[in-house]
Amino acid sequence: xxxxxxxxxxxxxxxxxxxxxxxxxxxxxxxxxxxxxxxxxxxxxxxxxxxxxxxxxxxxxxxxxxxxxxxxxxxxxxxxxxxxxxxxxxxxxxxxxxxxxxxxxxxxxxxxxxxxxxxxxxxxxxxxxxxxxxxxxxxxxxxxxxxxxxxxxxxxxxxxxxxxxxxxxxxxxxxxxxxxxxxxxxxxxxxxxxxxxxxxxxxxxxxxxxxxxxxxxxxxxxxxxxxxxxxxxxxxxxxxxxxxxxxxxxxxxxxxxxxxxxxxxxxxxxxxxxxxxxxxxxxxxxxxxxxxxxxxxxxxxxxxxxxxxxxxxxxxxxxxxxxxxxxxxxxxxxxxxxxxxxxxxxxxxxxxxxxxxxxxxxxxxxxxxxxxxxxxxxxxxxxxxxxxxxxxxxxxxxxxxxxxxxxxxxxxxxxxxxxxxxxxxxxxxxxxxxxxxxxxxxxxxxxxxxxxxxxxxxxxxxxxxxxxxxxxxxxxxxxxxxxxxxxxxxxxxxxxxxxxxxxxxxxxxxxxxxxxxxxxxxxxxxxxxxxxxxxxxxxxxxxxxxxxxxxxxxxxxxxxxxxxxxxxxxxxxxxxxxxxxxxxx
Numbered sequence: 001x002x003x004x005x006x007x008x009x010x011x012x013x014x015x016x017x018x019x020x021x022x023x024x025x026x027x028x029x030x031x032x033x034x035x036x037x038x039x040x041x042x043x044x045x046x047x048x049x050x051x052x053x054x055x056x057x058x059x060x061x062x063x064x065x066x067x068x069x070x071x072x073x074x075x076x077x078x079x080x081x082x083x084x085x086x087x088x089x090x091x092x093x094x095x096x097x098x099x100x101x102x103x104x105x106x107x108x109x110x111x112x113x114x115x116x117x118x119x120x121x122x123x124x125x126x127x128x129x130x131x132x133x134x135x136x137x138x139x140x141x142x143x144x145x146x147x148x149x150x151x152x153x154x155x156x157x158x159x160x161x162x163x164x165x166x167x168x169x170x171x172x173x174x175x176x177x178x179x180x181x182x183x184x185x186x187x188x189x190x191x192x193x194x195x196x197x198x199x200x201x202x203x204x205x206x207x208x209x210x211x212x213x214x215x216x217x218x219x220x221x222x223x224x225x226x227x228x229x230x231x232x233x234x235x236x237x238x239x240x241x242x243x244x245x246x247x248x249x250x251x252x253x254x255x256x257x258x259x260x261x262x263x264x265x266x267x268x269x270x271x272x273x274x275x276x277x278x279x280x281x282x283x284x285x286x287x288x289x290x291x292x293x294x295x296x297x298x299x300x301x302x303x304x305x306x307x308x309x310x311x312x313x314x315x316x317x318x319x320x321x322x323x324x325x326x327x328x329x330x331x332x333x334x335x336x337x338x339x340x341x342x343x344x345x346x347x348x349x350x351x352x353x354x355x356x357x358x359x360x361x362x363x364x365x366x367x368x369x370x371x372x373x374x375x376x377x378x379x380x381x382x383x384x385x386x387x388x389x390x391x392x393x394x395x396x397x398x399x400x401x402x403x404x405x406x407x408x409x410x411x412x413x414x415x416x417x418x419x420x421x422x423x424x425x426x427x428x429x430x431x432x433x434x435x436x437x438x439x440x441x442x443x444x445x446x447x448x449x450x451x452x453x454x455x456x457x458x459x460x461x462x463x464x465x466x467x468x469x470x471x472x473x474x475x476x477x478x479x480x481x482x483x484x485x486x487x488x489x490x491x492x493x494x495x496x497x498x499x500x501x502x503x504x505x506x507x508x509x510x511x512x513x514x515x516x517x518x519x520x521x522x523x524x525x526x527x528x529x530x531x532x533x534x535x536x537x538x539x540x541x542x543x544x545x546x547x548x549x550x551x552x553x554x555x556x557x558x559x560x561x562x563x564x565x566x567x568x569x570x571x572x573x574x575x576x577x578x579x580x581x582x583x584x585x
Contacts, residue, residue, distance in 0.1 A: 005575040006582075008499040010564075015571035015584035016040060017559035018398040019055070019475060022144060023047040024573070026135035027400055028583045030127065037406035038066065038124040039132055042117045044398040045412050046136035046192070049113075049428070050185065051144050053417045054153040055475065056396045058188070059430040060414025061112040063274050065261060065461040067468040068124060069405035074272040074461045074468065076259040077410075079116020080452045081109040081433070086245040089439050089447050097238060100435045100447070102517025104236020105244025105420045107432035109453060111226075113412055114217055116256035122210040123258075124406070129209055130196045137196075140427070141189035143182040147579055150417075154178035157418050164235035165421040168429070172417060188427030194221065214255075222426060223251040229423045230430060236420075237517055244420070246430065261461070264288060264334055269492055270463040277324035279515075280458040281333065283481040285314040287488070288339035293346060298489060298504070301539035307489075308509045308526055308545070309346045311482050313355060315512040320356035320364035323444035324452040332359035350544035352523035354512055367438045370513045370521065395457060395475035399561040401569055407561070409459035409471035411480070435517045456515050460484055462492065472560035474574070478515050482508040483556040491560075498560050498572035505531040506556030522546060529555050 009015060014031040018024040026047045027040035035043075041064070049058050056062075062079040092100060101107045121132060154161070155178040161169035162176075171187070172179060198220065199213030216222065227248035233241040261272040264284035271287065273280030289310045290296065296303040321328050332338050342357055354371075356364035395413035400406075414431035422429050436454055437447035445454040456477045462470035470492070474483045483506055490501035510525030526545040528537065531552045541547050557574040559582070564570055571582035 004497070004499040004503050006499055006572070008497050009571045009582050009584045010568050011585040012403060012567070012569060013585045014040070014400070014402045015561045015569045015582065016044065016398070016400050017561050017571045017573045017580070017582040018044050018048070019396045019557065019559065019580045020048060020051050020147070021579070021581040022051050022139065023398060024581045024583045027398065029135065030132065031402055033131070035127045035132070036125065036404060037400040037402040037408050038120050039127045040402070041398055041400045041408040041410055042121050042125065043132045043135055044400070045113070045117045045410060046133050047139060048396045048398065048412055050136050050139045050188070052396050054150050055394050055416060056113070056412040057415030057417065057431070058114050058428045059108070059111045059419070060412065060416070061109070061431065061433060061455070061457065062116050062410055062412040063278060063455070063457050063459060064116070064120070064408055064410035065272055065274070065459050066120070066124065066408045067406070067461060072463065072467050074261050074463065076261045076274050077116055077120055077256065078259055079112040079256045080277070080455055080457070081112035081254055081431070082450050082452050083109055083434060083437065083447060084245040084247065084250045085449045087434060087447060087449055089441065091245070092439050092447070095242060098439060099517055099519060100437055100439065101236040101238045101242070102435045103419055103432050104234055104242060105230050105232070105430060106236055106242040107434045108230065108244050108246055108420060108430035109433045110246060110250050110254040111415065111430065112254065112256060113415065115214055115254070118210050118214045118217070119256040122207050128206045129199050129213055133192055133196055137189050137192045140185045140192065143184040146179055146181065146183045151178040151180045153418055160235065167422040167424045168417070170424065171422045171427070185427045187425060191222065191426050218254070219252045223248045225423055225426050226251055226430070234421050244430065262330060262334070266291060267493060268464065271488070272461045272463065273458060276322040276328040276330055277452045278455045278458055279318050279322065279478070279481055281322065281330060282314040282318045283458065283460070283485055284334055285317060285339070286310050286481070286485050288334060288336065289313065289342050290489070292340050292343035296489070298486065301536045304507055304528065304532065304536060304540060305350070305543055305545070306346060307485065308507065309351060311485065311509050312351060312511050313342050313345060315478070316354045316356040319354065319370055319512055320366055321359070321444050323446070323454050325448065326444040328444065329359040329362065348543065350524050350526070352511065352544070365443055367440055367443055367513065369519055394477065395480070397459070397473040397475060397559045399471040399473065399559050401471065401561045401563060405563070407461065407468045407471050409461050409473050411457040411459045411473050413457050436515045454515070456480055458484070468563070470560065470562040472558060474556065474558045476557060479508045479555070483558060486556065487558050487560070498562060498570055502556070502558045502560065502572050502574055505529045507532070508555065527555065529553065
């Protein structure tokens with residue numbers, strides 16, 4: 001018998017898994033009230049803005065993948081905001097910058113999360129906005145117990161808040177100290193309440209209420225407050241004060257949208273991801289290459305080595321080819337012939353080069369920092385913040401499946417409390433996803449107005465025989481698809497139970513440019529939980545990997561829900577950090 005940290009939950013009514021227990025239980029409440037998976041997912045999303053403010057916020061973004069009971073065809077919900085109209089390479093160069101800062105108003109894309117959640121409600125929900133947003137409003141207005149990491153995060157930027165971001169200090173410092181215990185954000189509660197009330201002014205029709213609320217967000221009081229505040233100069237991670245670029249027109253011109261996913265048939269399943277404006281297809285490429293290499297033993301040094309080398313190849317292609325608006329040769333990148341070609345590059349020793357392929361004979365182009373990288377520090381994937389506001393952001397996740405067969409996988413992120421100064425009348429700040437663009441011409445992810453950054457946010461939906469059977473995802477920035485790869489190999493490849501696959505030891509490579517400022521690379525870098533053992537570590541070092549051992553339970557933070565072969569619904573959640581939980585019945 002295999003022992004796990006928790007049981008895999010099973011039932012028939014509905015299942016939720018998220019990175020915070022209050023979001024999971026809020027979503028379950030919506031299911032109990034008769035709502036569907038999309039009502040529940042949106043409720044969880046708004047609660048996550050409140051209870052995990054260091055990991056996401058209303059000024060951030062959310063991609064999701066859904067399938068409905070009426071139409072199991074997966075669809076991508078794009079809530080990734082775009083670069084403002086004034087965000088040009090020339091503008092940043094005129095400021096003497098070679099990289100986009102990792103914090104401050106200059107790093108903000110147009111907020112996308114709230115409009116996306118509302119679009120989901122309009123098109124596939126069944127409940128009015130007030131019911132769905134009620135838990136988030138209540139936690140913001142009446143308070144919720146802060147997880148310790150929020151106070152820790154505020155502590156790292158306390159000096160920045162006090163000296164340069166006074167509106168953030170006013171919200172996040174209590175008597176000059178980081179917050180702890182119960183926390184209220186009454187300004188944000190008032191923002192949500194006004195959003196709901198303005199929606200209700202449209203009458204009793206649920207969809208009309210949602211559309212009016214969307215209009216209030218994009219063109220009303222929220223857009224006005226963003227326009228007024230965002231361009232005020234504030235200190236950012238460049239060490240200087242800069243104003244932001246987002247205007248009210250930028251907010252008004254952005255709308256969340258529905259798209260086709262990228263998919264791969266693998267091991268009897270169809271795996272669906274976002275398109276190559278995000279990193280999601282890197283997971284598909286990794287699965288395709290591993291299929292060419294045959295079974296791997298993930299408990300062995302050989303298995304760790306093989307998966308790491310495959311992920312390096314996929315992420316090298318991400319760097320060379322992925323980007324919004326780019327001519328991405330995705331069909332070739334996901335083809336068996338290309339996978340076979342890439343598999344030949346996996347040798348017995350660790351590669352320390354970034355080796356993108358040449359799909360269709362095309363020459364790859366890499367950013368200069370990737371050609372001559374500075375050695376960076378390996379990261380365990382946890383969010384880190386310096387006193388100057390340099391952030392390596394992290395993320396949230398939520399999966400829901402209901403009794404009718406509706407399912408959603410969503411990965412909210414951005415708009416972290418440490419991203420940029422708090423807009424006082426709204427109670428939240430803008431995001432910093434613009435840092436994922438390059439300030440070099442001619443790259444797949446070069447900065448241009450109106451484009452989406454090549455995001456790390458990457459939900460997953462899996463189908464079998466055309467029916468959705470699994471939704472999963474993880475926080476972790478560049479590590480998200482690396483940790484999901486291990487989970488899928490264990491659960492769908494080796495038959496591990498959901499919780500067992502989540503609990504198993506994790507690892508990832510840092511051998512490519514980070515998506516986060518200052519875009520560091522560690523050639524040959526491999527981070528592993530020390531539960532893998534000294535023998536595995538020593539063999540990986542012998543093969544040339546630059547190994548960093550993390551704590552036993554420090555990597556991989558998966559959430560997952562699934563429909564099993566007998567129709568039973570199941571859910572599991574990551575125990576690391578003692579924060580994520582699954583609920584259901």
